Amino acid sequence: MQIYLPIAEVSVNAFLLLGLGGIVGVLSGMFGVGGGFLMTPLLFFIGIPPTVAVATEANQIVASSFSGVLAHFRRRTVDIKMGVVLQIGGVIGAALGVVVFNYLKSLGQVDLLVKLCYVVFLGVVGGLMFIESLNAMRKSKRSGGATPVRRQRGWVHVLPFKMRFRTSGLYISVIPPILVGVCVGILAAIMGVGGGFIMVPAMIYILGMPTKVVVGTSLFQIILVTAFTTMLHATTNYTVDIVLAVLLLVGGVIGAQIGTRIGVYLKAEQLRILLALMVIAVCAKLGLDLLLMPAELYSLGPAGGH
Amino acid sequence: MIRSLIASLSLGIAALAYPATAGEEEVVLGLSQDRVAITATFDGSEILIFGAVKRETPIPDGDPLQVIVAVSGPSSPVTVRRKEKKFGIWVNTDSVLVDSAPSFYAIATSAPFAQVISDTEDLRYSVSIERAIRSVGAAMHIRGAQDFAEAVVRIRENRDLYSLRENTVAVDQQTLFRTAIDMPADLTEGEYKARILLTRSGEVVSHFETDIDVRKVGLERFLFALSREQPFVYGLMSLAIAIAAGWGASAAFRLLRNS
Secondary structure (H helix, E strand, O other): OEEEEOOOOEEEEHHHHHHHHHHHHHHHHHHOOOOHHHHHHHHHHOOOOHHHHHHHHHHHHHHHHHHHHHHHHHOOOOOHHHHHHHHHHHHHHHHHHHHHHHHHHHHOOHHHHHHHHHHHHHHHHHHHHHHHHHHHHHHHHHHOOOOOOOOOOOHHHOOOOEEEEOOOOEEEEOHHHHHHHHHHHHHHHHHOOOOHHHHHHHHHHHHOOOHHHHHHHHHHHHHHHHHHHHHHHHHHOOOOOHHHHHHHHHHHHHHHHHHHHHHHOOOHHHHHHHHHHHHHHHHHHHHHHHHOOOOOOEEEEEOOOO | OHHHHHHHHHHHHHHHHHHHHHOOOEEEEEEOOOEEEEOOOOOOEEEEEEEEEEOOOOOOOOOOOEEEEEEEOOEEEEEEEEEEEEOOEEEEEEEEEEEEEEOOEEEEEOOOHHHHOOHHHHHHHOOOHHHHOEOOOOOOOOOOHHHHHHHHHHHHHHOOOEEEEOOOOEEEOOOEEEEEEEEOOOOOOEEEEEEEEEEEOOEEEEEEEEEEEEEEOHHHHHHHHHHHHOHHHHHHHHHHHHHHHHHHHHHHHHHHHHO
């Protein structure tokens, strides 16, 4: 069944969108990631204009994160105070990101920016995750899965404006969490991702937060930042397509529930290696598109800018 | 001297009289629909264009009557960008502003294009796809500026937005004609123009224009208008839907698991 998207002004198959939402939902349920980093490139591939894809994906992430954070609230694994600090940074970052996005759109370089961001971040994160989980697998074979707990005491602990985060059991400066928030906010606005894949490692390795509150807090933070991004894109670019968002949502939430069940049967290290391989695959595909000569050298855009 | 003056005068009269006799063939047109409604399930449309040639005098001798039907969407300026390899990756570099290009352009003719209309007449009426696109201000400093206009045609032809279909107008007895124009699913809204040109030996003898209204309707209309006129409300509504869906999904699956 073809459906006409009122904002994107293209007609796409509704079942294709439901299916895409479903597949990405399954993966996000399995791996506990938002899936934005997979969904946005997939939307590019099926012909949704990149600006619409990025803005709409931000809206969809609001839904999936909200659905996810409720479970964490019930289990009390959300550090609200830390979340709010991260959100302050996130909102600043999102505003910066949208300004950069709109500027580059007027130069005609926004596709390049989005794709470069994907290649760089997916490459780095995928690569690190792959190496780390290979090491973890080797270690767990030797020592029966006992992972050493180690708190970093580095530059994070000498900065001023310290604050106590009771749920995380931390007493650190607010500067690093705000900076982390800003970075993730910029990425959310430019790449149309929640930023969980950056946020989660940053929380563990830079802020030293305990693993059990990391996912809930990151989801909590993502809701506000992506909601803010959605509003910015909706009011400055008019590129949020609500019909597209709803179709992706329906597939996504169902897929996520299925994915969670599948995830139970796999070991954590295996999951992470699979996720790392997937991230690297998406990165390689986007990277090749930039390196190889495109079939069509010309592209059309609305007038304006310069 | 006087004779030559009379000769040129009579020539002038002949030239004046020519369009008048040509005007005796007129188009009477019918459309299967004069509006296209873009609904949520819109996946393209086919418009039947049919008509008759009204004339008071017998069918003129010589080449048979040919018919051109051109349907064009609203025109707008388009920025065309070209990629070039820089630092090992393909980057948009040069860009050219094409002043005006229709969002949709379909031509149907009753014979091969070169036979139905001469080049001068094509220039005067801007019939062919290349002529329908205007790129006056193409920058001189960019090499191959012409390639940019060609790129517009190529890209839009690949998306079925531009098409030239020869021999698809059926003409009966030099009087009745009919054709069907396919409109793809990716239409932008606006006033579309349907032009019908009657030609004999490459000269246009009559032309007729009518509008086809392409509009989003119902939910599509509502959402599109809201997103442009009340973007803040639209954004809030998108968020409300997203949060309701997220909460609903979580609640529904909890019920499922508990039962």
